[in-house]
Amino acid sequence: MIEIQGLRKKFGTVEAVRGVSFSAGEGTVVGLLGPNGAGKTTTLRILSGLMRADAGAIRVDNADVAADPIGAQAHMGFLPESRGLYPRLTPMEHVEYFGRLHGLDGQDLRERARALLTRLELKDWASRPVSGFSHGERTKVALARALVHQPRNVILDEPTNGLDVMSTRAVRDMIRELRREGRCVLFSSHIMQEVSALCDRIVVIAQGKVVADGTPDELRSLAGHDNLEDAFVALSGLE
Amino acid sequence: MSLLQQVWIVLKKELRDGLRDRRSITTVLFTAALSPVLFGGMFTVMAVRNKNADEIKLPVAGAENAPAFVDWLKQQTGVEVVTAPADPEQAVRDRSEDVVLIIDKDFSRNMARAIPAPVKLVSDSTRENARKRVARARTLVATYSRQVAALRLLARGVAPPVATPVQLEEVEVSSAQERLAEQLNILTLLLVIAALTGGMQVAIDTTAGERERGSLEPLLLSPVPRVALAAGKWLAASAFGCSGVLFSMLLTVNVLRRVPWEDMEIRFRVSDGDLLSLLALVLPLVLFLSAVLIFFSTFARSFKEAQGYVGMLILLPMLPGVVSILYPLSNRPWLAPIPIVGQYALAADVLGGKPPGVIFYTLAGVSVLFCAFVLLMLTSRLLNRETIIFGR
Numbered sequence: 367m368i369e370i371q372g373l374r375k376k377f378g379t380v381e382a383v384r385g386v387s388f389s390a391g392e393g394t395v396v397g398l399l400g401p402n403g404a405g406k407t408t409t410l411r412i413l414s415g416l417m418r419a420d421a422g423a424i425r426v427d428n429a430d431v432a433a434d435p436i437g438a439q440a441h442m443g444f445l446p447e448s449r450g451l452y453p454r455l456t457p458m459e460h461v462e463y464f465g466r467l468h469g470l471d472g473q474d475l476r477e478r479a480r481a482l483l484t485r486l487e488l489k490d491w492a493s494r495p496v497s498g499f500s501h502g503e504r505t506k507v508a509l510a511r512a513l514v515h516q517p518r519n520v521i522l523d524e525p526t527n528g529l530d531v532m533s534t535r536a537v538r539d540m541i542r543e544l545r546r547e548g549r550c551v552l553f554s555s556h557i558m559q560e561v562s563a564l565c566d567r568i569v570v571i572a573q574g575k576v577v578a579d580g581t582p583d584e585l586r587s588l589a590g591h592d593n594l595e596d597a598f599v600a601l602s603g604l605e
Numbered sequence: 606m607s608l609l610q611q612v613w614i615v616l617k618k619e620l621r622d623g624l625r626d627r628r629s630i631t632t633v634l635f636t637a638a639l640s641p642v643l644f645g646g647m648f649t650v651m652a653v654r655n656k657n658a659d660e661i662k663l664p665v666a667g668a669e670n671a672p673a674f675v676d677w678l679k680q681q682t683g684v685e686v687v688t689a690p691a692d693p694e695q696a697v698r699d700r701s702e703d704v705v706l707i708i709d710k711d712f713s714r715n716m717a718r719a720i721p722a723p724v725k726l727v728s729d730s731t732r733e734n735a736r737k738r739v740a741r742a743r744t745l746v747a748t749y750s751r752q753v754a755a756l757r758l759l760a761r762g763v764a765p766p767v768a769t770p771v772q773l774e775e776v777e778v779s780s781a782q783e784r785l786a787e788q789l790n791i792l793t794l795l796l797v798i799a800a801l802t803g804g805m806q807v808a809i810d811t812t813a814g815e816r817e818r819g820s821l822e823p824l825l826l827s828p829v830p831r832v833a834l835a836a837g838k839w840l841a842a843s844a845f846g847c848s849g850v851l852f853s854m855l856l857t858v859n860v861l862r863r864v865p866w867e868d869m870e871i872r873f874r875v876s877d878g879d880l881l882s883l884l885a886l887v888l889p890l891v892l893f894l895s896a897v898l899i900f901f902s903t904f905a906r907s908f909k910e911a912q913g914y915v916g917m918l919i920l921l922p923m924l925p926g927v928v929s930i931l932y933p934l935s936n937r938p939w940l941a942p943i944p945i946v947g948q949y950a951l952a953a954d955v956l957g958g959k960p961p962g963v964i965f966y967t968l969a970g971v972s973v974l975f976c977a978f979v980l981l982m983l984t985s986r987l988l989n990r991e992t993i994i995f996g997r
Contacts, residue, residue, distance in 0.1 A: 416825055416994050440828040450819030454625040455618075466614045467827035469606045495625075508823065 367391055367550055368413070368519055373422035375408055382408045384574035385422070390552045390567075392518070395545050397561040398554040400571035401602055406554040407447055409571070410523050413552075414444050426519055440468065443517035445525055449508035453497035457488050457507045460496070461514050468515035475514075482510045485543075486536055502533030509537065513544075520544055522553035526560060538564060558595045572602035611829050615837025616844075619811050623841060629806035633845060636802040637852030640795035645860035648788070652865045661741050664689035664696075667708040671716070674708065677749055684745065693727045703735035704728045704742045719757060789875070790933070792857060793952040794926030796850055796883065797945070800891040801898070801919055803849020808842035808898035813911035822994055831985035835899065839981055842895040850887055854880065875956065882955045885966055886948045893944050893973040894922065896980035903987045906996060925949050941965045942972040 368390045375383040383405045390396040400406050411417040413424055415435030424431040429438040451460060461479040465471075470478070483492050486506040491499070496507055505525070513520065522541075526534045541564055544551050555561050561568055562582050570578040570585070578585055578601045582594055589597035623629045666689035668675045679686050690696040693705035709715075709723035716722045724746060728739040755765035815821040824834065858880060901918060905911035925934075925946045935953040938961040940946050947969045954961050987993050 411995070414826055416822065417991050436828045436830065439826055442826075444823075444826045446822045446826065448819035448822045450815075450821075450823070452622055452818070452820060454622055459618075459621075463614070463618050464823075464827060467611070467824075467829050469828075511823070512826075 367425075367427055368521075368552060369425045370409070370413065371423045373409060373412060373424070374420045375405075375412060375417070376420055382574055383412070383419075386571065386574070386576055387422075388569045388576055388579055390519075390550050392550050393545060393548045394566040395541060395551040395553070395564050397565035397568045398552060398571060399556065399558075399561050399568055399598060400554075401556065404571045404602070405574040406571055407523060410446075410521060410554060413521060414442070414446065415439055440515075441518050443512045443515065443520045445509055445512045445522040447523045449505060451496045451499075451504055451507055454495050456493050456495055457483055457510065458492045460507055460511045464511040465514040470515060478514055478516070479510075482513060486510055486540065502529045505529060505533065506536065509540065517549070519550045520552070522551070524554055524556070526555070526557065534560075558598060562594045570598065570601050577601050577603070608830065608833055611833035612836045612840065615829075615834055616840045619807065619838055619841035620844060623807040623810065623845060626806065626810065629810065629845060632806050633803045633849045633852065636799050637849055637856060640799060640853045641856040641860040644791065644795065644857055645864060647791075648861070648864040651788075661685070661738050662687050663742055663745075664693070664702055664705045665708065666693055666705060667710060667712070670708045670710050671712040671722075674712070674749060678745060681745060697727045697729055700729075700732070703732070703738045706742060706746070716753075789956040790926070790929050790949070790953055792956065793883070793887075793929075793949055794923065795857065796853060796887045797890070797894075797922050797926060797948070798919075799849040799853035800846045800887060801894050801922060803852075804842035804844075804846030804891065804895045805898060805915055805919075807845045808838070808895055809902045809905075809908055809911040809915065811838040811841060812899055812902040813905035814908050816905070816993070816996075817907040825988065825994060831988040832981065835981055835985040835988060839892075839896055839899050839977075839984070842899055843892050846891040846895050847888055850884070850891060854884065879955050879960070882960055882966070883952055886951055886955075886969060889970040889973050890945065890948050893977045893980075896977035896984070900980045900984045900987070903984055903993065921945075929953060935959075938962075938965045941969040944973045944976050947972065 370389065371387050373383050373386040374381070386405065386409050388396070398406050398409070408417070412419045413426075413431065415431050415438055418432065424438075426438040427441040429441060431438040455463070458479055461482060462475060465475045465479060480489075480492075483489050486509065488503065488506050488510065491503060496504065499507070505528075509522075509525065520541075525537050525541075529537065538560070541551055541553065545566075553564075565582065567579070567581055568585055569576055578588060580588065585601065586592060586594060586597050589600040591597040591600060660683045662685045663678065664687050665675060665678070668686065668688075675686055678684055689705050689707070690702060693702070693707055696702040697705060705727040707725040707727065709725070712722045712724070726739070726742055726746065728735065728742075730736075730739075754768060758765045758768055815824065825831075858875075861875070897918065898915060901914045902911040905914055922945045926949060928934075929949045933953060934940065934946070934950040935957050936959075937950045938954065940950040941961075951961050951965055951969060
């Protein structure tokens with residue numbers, strides 16, 4: 367469960383986020399949609415606990431992110447915008463390292479790591495250093511290390527950005543599976559089909575504000591367009 | 606999960622990562638090997654020069670003018686009389702000879718009449734290498750002169766001591782060990798360099814490298830206090846620094862034990878206890894130097910940028926080392942609490958055969974550990990800064 371209330375953030379004189387509020391419940395997939403520079407990444411960074419908001423509050427499963435970032439981080443699995451890996455470590459070692467940082471250990475950790483890598487079709491690569499991996503494989507490793515502690519809340523910043531068809535599919539299947547398991551999934555994207563195919567609810571952000579919040583059907587009727595892309599363009603005031 | 610467990614997780618990962626990095630392994634080995642090679646070479650050259658000074662080949666021009674003098678010279682130990690070049694002064698000037706003795710043709714006649722017999726010693730005082738051989742030649746002439754004088758006085762019924770109103774005896778206060786210690790201070794400098802360069806690669810890779818790769822943000826998303834992350838990285842860099850110091854020490858000691866000290870009239874007397882004392886000084890210093898490296902590298906956005914900072918940093922701890930060669934820091938144990946300077950001062954006393962009390966080691970150790978702790982806290986605060994986390 368993620369609840370965001372009246373979030374504001376200024377960089378110098380530029381107000382990047384101007385009162386963003388929305389929530390995402392268990393067993394639902396919420397898409398954060400918006401043009402480049404709308405404030406999606408800034409909102410997610412504040413949610414992650416790594417950036418402080420000027421105003422507003424965020425609660426993740428009853429933990430206040432600003433007051434107790436480490437407590438909140440324990441309930442979140444986060445795929446941030448920068449998803450660098452350690453070139454000399456194997457995918458298995460990446461997943462195990464982050465699992466240990468989350469307090470997991472031993473046989474339990476090894477089994478979870480193996481299951482995750484199998485699910486993301488990385489099993490055959492599990493014992494090779496990641497330095498030679500493709501972009502898609504790297505993203506899968508980053509995803510696996512973010513999910514190793516089986517978080518109740520999963521936040522993905524543009525998870526399919528720059529991926530090929532097969533990798534994109536694997537990531538989308540993963541998101542559906544997470545919903546089936548009753549987790550709360552929040553992901554940002556600017557790809558319309560992806561959002562409409564996956565999301566139970568869409569939050570549209572433009573110029574640092576939430577301009578629409580509802581199911582894909584609600585958004586279509588709200589904007590008076592049958593096509594979601596046209597609805598998005600109309601709602602975010604791009605025309 | 607306790608803080609220590611978290612530190613251990615980070616440390617283990619960084620060690621594994623560092624051991625797979627060929628660059629970090631080669632820097633440790635290279636600096637460790639460089640020092641003993643420099644050191645052994647330097648002392649061997651010194652020893653060889655010393656030896657050569659005792660065994661002198663003395664070119665004598667006009668030997669036929671003073672057969673008795675030349676016979677006497679030949680009887681002196683380590684002296685070999687050879688024929689002089691045609692132009693002695695030119696030979697010394699162009700460095701084919703260090704020193705030439707010229708016996709005047711009037712030598713025997715003046716000797717017989719008991720008036721000063723002329724002898725010339727050709728040398729070049731600007732030549733450091735030749736100084737000992739010139740001094741030896743001068744002493745030989747003076748000794749012969751004194752012996753003949755004593756015989757003349759005896760022949761005239763005068764006791765020779767009458768002609769020596771003042772007797773000079775030189776007392777050298779610094780022991781041979783202390784004079785050697787001045788040279789040995791370079792050992793401390795080399796150990797400090799090994800400490801810095803050994804941990805450098807890992808310190809940069811785990812901080813600036815982490816930022817450059819974009820792996821810092823994911824790492825900071827784990828529910829682990831920043832201080833655990835900073836401490837794990839710091840200990841990993843320290844471990845590499847310590848192994849650099851130990852390697853360097855082992856190799857250097859092996860080389861030092863093989864230097865021909867007898868030829869320098871010095872008994873090499875750096876005991877295993879002294880070496881352990883040096884380690885007791887330098888190993889805590891490694892923890893401080895790694896903390897400095899980690900702190901400054903965290904500011905850098907990339908590996909290259911960090912190397913720029915560290916390149917400047919490396920000069921700083923070398924300064925007291927270089928200064929201590931010119932102005933010895935020995936007998937100043939009260940310098941102990943100043944990081945780096947204190948270690949140089951105490952090490953100078955250890956190598957000089959006057960080991961300082963345990964209290965000074967403790968003082969030096971506590972001081973560097975405290976400074977390391979402060980830097981560690983500052984580093985963990987840096988890891989909270991948005992410009993560091995997101996600034997790429």
